[in-house]
Amino acid sequence: MSDDHWVSESEPYIRPREGGSSDAWTEEAARRGRTGGQKTLSVATISPPEEVRAALGLPHGEDVVVRRRLILLDNDPVELSDSYYPATIAAGTRLADPRKIPGGAVRLLAELGLVGEDTVEHVRASIATDEQAGLLGLTPGAAVLQLVRINASGEGVPFEVSIMTMPPERHLTYRLRRREP
Numbered sequence: 001m002s003d004d005h006w007v008s009e010s011e012p013y014i015r016p017r018e019g020g021s022s023d024a025w026t027e028e029a030a031r032r033g034r035t036g037g038q039k040t041l042s043v044a045t046i047s048p049p050e051e052v053r054a055a056l057g058l059p060h061g062e063d064v065v066v067r068r069r070l071i072l073l074d075n076d077p078v079e080l081s082d083s084y085y086p087a088t089i090a091a092g093t094r095l096a097d098p099r100k101i102p103g104g105a106v107r108l109l110a111e112l113g114l115v116g117e118d119t120v121e122h123v124r125a126s127i128a129t130d131e132q133a134g135l136l137g138l139t140p141g142a143a144v145l146q147l148v149r150i151n152a153s154g155e156g157v158p159f160e161v162s163i164m165t166m167p168p169e170r171h172l173t174y175r176l177r178r179r180e181p
Contacts, residue, residue, distance in 0.1 A: 023104050029073055037072040038081075041135075043098040045087055052084045055150050055161045065090035067105070070135055071164075077136050080165040089114070089159055105160075114159045116151035123147050123172060132165050143168045 029036025048056070048064040056064070064084045071079035083105060085095050094101045094108055101108050109115070128136065128144045138144070144165050151160040 025071060035072075035074050037075070039070045039072065040098055040100065041068040041070055043067050043096060045091070045096065048084055051148075052161045052163075055148075056084065056086055056158050058086060063087040065096045067095065078166065078170065080132055080135050081162060082164075083160060083162040085160055109159065114151075114153060116160070117154035118152040118156060120150045120152075121147055125168075126165075128165070136165070136167055138167060145170055145172065147172065 023036075023038070025038065026036040043065065045063050045065050047061075048058065048066075052064060053060070053062075058064070065087055067083045067085075069081045069083075070077050071081055089112065090096050093112065095105060106116070124146050126144050126146050128138055128140075128142050130140055132138070132144060133140050133142055136144070145168060147162075147164040147166070149160075149162045149164070150158050151162075152158040
């Protein structure tokens with residue numbers, strides 16, 4: 001994606017999709033004549049990293065389910081996406097299953113009564129871990145961009161933290177549109 005520049009909006013990625021529709025990334029890439037895809041690398045119940053625990057407001061000792069996916073553009077890796085959900089929400093659902101979730105995680109969460117009404121995104125630069133560099137085809141110690149997205153209910157209860165790690169040439173553009181109240 002280094003030779004491309006396109007403006008992407010976050011909203012399609014946080015709103016539940018209609019039944020039978022493909023995921024937001026596949027549709028976004030297709031609109032540009034490209035092929036978007038993803039590969040699930042792992043799904044596990046773990047003790048969360050401190051950043052995730054704090055963002056979800058979880059007490060120490062409470063686990064999360066993490067879904068780790070490699071996001072592809074024309075079969076090339078462009079992003080590593082780790083999505084974390086409190087185990088109290090995800091255990092026993094398709095979120096904890098390593099197979100692809102029909103309609104996507106956002107749709108499943110909506111079926112569970114969890115729709116992102118308050119979403120915060122943070123962007124930062126970091127150094128890739130050896131694992132991230134290997135998965136993204138970067139040299140060890142390369143810089144990466146990270147987008148951290150926290151989804152919360154209308155009552156302000158966080159239920160998902162996604163950490164998306166991208167090569168440094170990835171260009172992030174945000175568009176804000178005024179909406180009538």
